[in-house]
Amino acid sequence: MKVSLRSTYGIMAAVDLAMQPDSAPVQAKSIARRQGIPARFLEQVLHGMKKAGLVSSVRGAQGGYVLSKKPSELTIAEILDALDGPFLAVAGLNGQNPLRPMPKSDALLAKVWNRVYEAERHVLEAITVEELAGQQRQLEEQRTLMYHI
Numbered sequence: 560m561k562v563s564l565r566s567t568y569g570i571m572a573a574v575d576l577a578m579q580p581d582s583a584p585v586q587a588k589s590i591a592r593r594q595g596i597p598a599r600f601l602e603q604v605l606h607g608m609k610k611a612g613l614v615s616s617v618r619g620a621q622g623g624y625v626l627s628k629k630p631s632e633l634t635i636a637e638i639l640d641a642l643d644g645p646f647l648a649v650a651g652l653n654g655q656n657p658l659r660p661m662p663k664s665d666a667l668l669a670k671v672w673n674r675v676y677e678a679e680r681h682v683l684e685a686i687t688v689e690e691l692a693g694q695q696r697q698l699e700e701q702r703t704l705m706y707h708i
Contacts, residue, residue, distance in 0.1 A: 560679050566642045568596050568604045570691070573638060576614065577630035577692040584616075584623030604642065611641030630689035636680060638688075 571594045579585055587605055591598040605624055608614045613633065614624045626633060661669075 562639065563643050565600075565604055565607070566639050568594070568601060569608055569638045569642045570635060570688075571596065572601060572605060572608070572624075573613070573626065573630075573633060573688045574691045574695055576624060576626045577633075577688045578695060582625060584621065584625050586623040589623070607642050608638070611637075613638065613641055626688070630692055631687050633688040634684050635686045635688075635691075636683035639683060 572590050575590045575594055576585055587602050588598050590596070591601045594601075596604075605614060605616075609616055609624075612627055615627050616622065616624050
């Protein structure tokens with residue numbers, strides 16, 4: 560499975576928003592700085608997430624972005640779907656001419672690729688932004704402890 564940089568940045572932005580203590584709007588440039596993401600690219604990613612209803616924006620001096628859903632309800636699959644489009648059920652078989660016979664390799668492996676796709680989809684639907692935010696907090700605590708040794 561290949562995940563685009565756009566989706567990776569979208570996931571990181573969602574985790575960053577989930578980690579904010581009071582769910583206050585966060586400016587894109589603050590997220591970009593903390594996550595090491597180019598600010599202009601992040602703006603495009605957040606715009607795509609806004610169009611998909613995953614985040615909303617607040618205008619003004621204290622404005623920024625907030626998650627539209629609770630982090631426990633937002634899955635990685637939703638972010639990938641919003642930023643890269645829906646998963647293709649079986650790569651290589653989509654767009655096939657139904658009147659033309661399917662190559663032997665595609666016919667033989669179609670069920671295998673469908674099972675792989677279903678397994679990937681199941682895993683991505685089970686992982687929430689809240690789960691990743693918890694893992695991020697643990698990583699940051701470990702780094703903080705190491706600096707105090």
